[in-house]
Amino acid sequence: FMIDGDYPFEFSELIVMSAFTGDAEFGKKLFSGLDYVNSGFEFYVTPTGSKTLRIQATRGGETITVSDPLNVKTFTDVSESNPHYNAIRYLYSQGVITGYSDGTFKPDATVTRAEALKMILSGIRKNLGNTGVLPFSDVVADAWYSDYVAIAYKDGIVNGYPDGTFGPGNTVNKAEFFKILLLAMEVDVDPNVSEEAFKDVDPNAWFAPYVKFVKDKNLLDAVSGLFGPQDGMTRGDVAEAMFRVMIISKTSADKFSAGLVEGVMM
Numbered sequence: 001f002m003i004d005g006d007y008p009f010e011f012s013e014l015i016v017m018s019a020f021t022g023d024a025e026f027g028k029k030l031f032s033g034l035d036y037v038n039s040g041f042e043f044y045v046t047p048t049g050s051k052t053l054r055i056q057a058t059r060g061g062e063t064i065t066v067s068d069p070l071n072v073k074t075f076t077d078v079s080e081s082n083p084h085y086n087a088i089r090y091l092y093s094q095g096v097i098t099g100y101s102d103g104t105f106k107p108d109a110t111v112t113r114a115e116a117l118k119m120i121l122s123g124i125r126k127n128l129g130n131t132g133v134l135p136f137s138d139v140v141a142d143a144w145y146s147d148y149v150a151i152a153y154k155d156g157i158v159n160g161y162p163d164g165t166f167g168p169g170n171t172v173n174k175a176e177f178f179k180i181l182l183l184a185m186e187v188d189v190d191p192n193v194s195e196e197a198f199k200d201v202d203p204n205a206w207f208a209p210y211v212k213f214v215k216d217k218n219l220l221d222a223v224s225g226l227f228g229p230q231d232g233m234t235r236g237d238v239a240e241a242m243f244r245v246m247i248i249s250k251t252s253a254d255k256f257s258a259g260l261v262e263g264v265m266m
Helices: 085-093 112-124 145-156 173-182 209-214 235-250 259-265
Strands: 017-019 025-026 043-045 053-057 062-066
Touching: 017 025, 017 062, 053 085, 053 173, 085 235, 112 235, 145 259, 173 235, 235 259
Parallel strands: none
Antiparallel strands: 017 053, 025 043, 053 062
């Protein structure tokens, strides 16, 4: 908070910093002339929500000034030009996703089945307590993902492969991912599919009902009318899909559209 020229207020008068828009935690909110150094006050603020933050300074209940919008760069490798920027920013602000210790998110990295489960179950705040036994031969109890796999199996979200394995390190494909996501979120999916939702999805395929729901709710940007059921999901793809489901739920909209985002993010 900068002031041009001499300090214009009584030294004992309190200047209060607060959020004009958005939500934030302030390291210090109250200032007086005693805090005035180098033409201003210095303070630290941490955004605690997804809305754009603007800070106001008030004196005696009246606003002195309001800052320009403060757009926080969440990860060093996710710029505003990234197609998944809003999704990643929102999920990060809600504590659903985290990045790596070097400050990156790696949006183009493919996601394993274990990673997908963690992101989905964290997103819906799934309670990991009392998960029961691990039914898969390739999932050991002390693995970082074991609780996620166990609760997902217990709740009928995953079944594994016919050979009794789960394949935690396998890349999750689109068909698998959307089934897991929609089952985890207890979405009512119509099992009857009479026509193809995409050119590469047979109506009789096991994943066709989930794909139809994806298309009806606009949870995926298809390319050339193709779904790509066997294609891997990137971290950016996963964030985008979860974001769209959360926006639909939050706004009670029939399907996702870009116009819904502004009301939630700003």
